[in-house]
Amino acid sequence: xxxxxxxxxxxxxxxxxxxxxxxxxxxxxxxxxxxxxxxxxxxxxxxxxxxxxxxxxxxxxxxxxxxxxxxxxxxxxxxxxxxxxxxxxxxxxxxxxxxxxxxxxxxxxxxxxxxxxxxxxxxxxxxxxxxxxxxxxxxxxxxxxxxxxxxxxxxxxxxxxxxxxxxxxxxxxxxxxxxxxxxxxxxxxxxxxxxxxxxxxxxxxxxxxxxxxxxxxxxxxxxxxxxxxxxxxxxxxxxxxxxxxxxxxxxxxxxxxxxxxxxxxxxxxxxxxxxxxxxxxxxxxxxxxxxxxxxxxxxxxxxxxxxxxxxxxxxxxxxxxxxxx
Numbered sequence: 001x002x003x004x005x006x007x008x009x010x011x012x013x014x015x016x017x018x019x020x021x022x023x024x025x026x027x028x029x030x031x032x033x034x035x036x037x038x039x040x041x042x043x044x045x046x047x048x049x050x051x052x053x054x055x056x057x058x059x060x061x062x063x064x065x066x067x068x069x070x071x072x073x074x075x076x077x078x079x080x081x082x083x084x085x086x087x088x089x090x091x092x093x094x095x096x097x098x099x100x101x102x103x104x105x106x107x108x109x110x111x112x113x114x115x116x117x118x119x120x121x122x123x124x125x126x127x128x129x130x131x132x133x134x135x136x137x138x139x140x141x142x143x144x145x146x147x148x149x150x151x152x153x154x155x156x157x158x159x160x161x162x163x164x165x166x167x168x169x170x171x172x173x174x175x176x177x178x179x180x181x182x183x184x185x186x187x188x189x190x191x192x193x194x195x196x197x198x199x200x201x202x203x204x205x206x207x208x209x210x211x212x213x214x215x216x217x218x219x220x221x222x223x224x225x226x227x228x229x230x231x232x233x234x235x236x237x238x239x240x241x242x243x244x245x246x247x248x249x250x251x252x253x254x255x256x257x258x259x260x261x262x263x264x265x266x267x268x269x270x271x272x273x274x275x276x277x278x279x280x281x282x283x284x285x286x287x288x289x290x291x292x293x294x295x296x297x298x299x300x301x302x303x304x305x306x307x308x309x310x311x312x313x314x315x316x317x318x319x320x321x322x323x324x325x
Contacts, residue, residue: 046198051224058220066212067201073131074235076198079191079290087192089173090140092126094119094231094284095291096190098142099173106176107144107163114179115144115163116186118284118293118301121233122170129197134234134279136313139168143282145301145320147186153244153302153321154258156251164281164303164318189292200235205243229287237280237302240323245278248304248319277306281318299324 046054048071055064079094089099098106098117107115120142127137144163145151151161178187202209204218213221230238237244247257253271255262262268284301286294295301302321309317 046200048199051199051201054224058223060213060217060220063212063217070201070208071199072201072235074198074200075126075129075233076196077231077233078194078196079231079288080194081290082190082192087190089175090120090122090170092120092122092193092195094191094193095188095293097175097178098144099140099175100142101167101169102172102174104165104167106179107142107165109146110160114147114182115161116147116182116188117176118143118145118188119282121282124170126195126233129195130234131197132234134307134310136166138170139166140170141166141282141315143284143303147182149296149322151320151322152258153319154247154251154262155256156254158320162303162318162320164305164315164320166313166315189290191288191290198232198235202236203239203243205239229285230283231285231288232280232283234280237283238300240299240325244302244304244321244323245275246272247321248278249274252317252319274306277308278304278319279307279310281305281310286324295322296324 048068051071052061052064052068055061055067077094082093082096087093087096091099096117098120100106106117109115120140122140123136124138126135142163142165144165146161151158201224204210204221209218209221246263249271250262250265250268251257253267255265255268255271257263280302282301282303284291284293284295286296286298286300299322302323303318304321305315305318309315
């Protein structure tokens with residue numbers, strides 16, 4: 001490939017990403033000085049009573065009765081520094097080396113490049129925190145992602161750039177060595193997990209929020225604890241850009257969403273009805289320094305799955321999206 005062609009392609013890709021970000025990102029810089037501001041607390045684990053109090057402090061108390069039915073249970077994941085010698089095989093963790101069934105090898109892209117290991121979740125450890133019983137009660141879910149961060153989730157061709165693998169095997173496991181060709185910057189720090197049950201509300205872009213709050217109130221809504229480091233399963237995604245359920249629905253049905261073409265495709269309208277089928281499976285944050293992970297420009301990885309596929313334990317149909325500032 002000539003130098004000129006390579007530069008041209010690079011410019012097109014970068015411009016496309018920047019344009020995509022500009023389409024969906026909201027700035028909260030228009031808040032006025034007399035608005036209440038609540039500083040996010042990274043240790044703020046909320047139940048419904050505490051979240052109601054946040055509403056009151058932000059001047060949104062009159063809307064609580066309308067928003068309370070939207071509450072979703074979520075499984076909050078808090079990382080702690082790990083000594084790998086103290087981690088049992090199959091124990092839940094973020095980063096480090098996966099404990100895979102003995103017959104399963106480290107997952108790779110179609111071009112044989114190894115994926116980065118992101119996390120493994122032992123479902124028996126978190127079952128009591130899954131208040132809606134959405135997840136299987138046993139087995140391990142493994143999460144892998146592109147070592148070079150070559151997928152953002154808007155291209156149907158990126159299916160091999162991530163892998164979600166589910167196994168019922170929890171005994172005959174082997175802690176895999178890092179592949180020799182996996183870059184050091186794609187080998188993440190191993191972290192133990194502390195699990196909490198919390199509740200959450202939808203992002204400011206949600207149709208219900210837009211219809212029920214004024215522009216000034218939406219600025220206050222943005223002060224709810226949603227923009228600091230959050231690793232979690234289920235509940236609402238803490239979006240950095242736009243809501244992702246429609247994107248998942250369109251991309252997994254073959255439409256490219258790196259620009260408006262997929263959303264404007266004649267098939268998109270008919271596919272929209274399936275948007276509500278998607279739920280957040282796992283969200284992994286950049287701002288957790290213990291993991292050593294950085295997704296784009298302080299972004300997050302989001303793994304999504306349809307409710308029916310989750311019920312059927314068909315994790316091969318999971319989709320992944322990366323969002324950043």
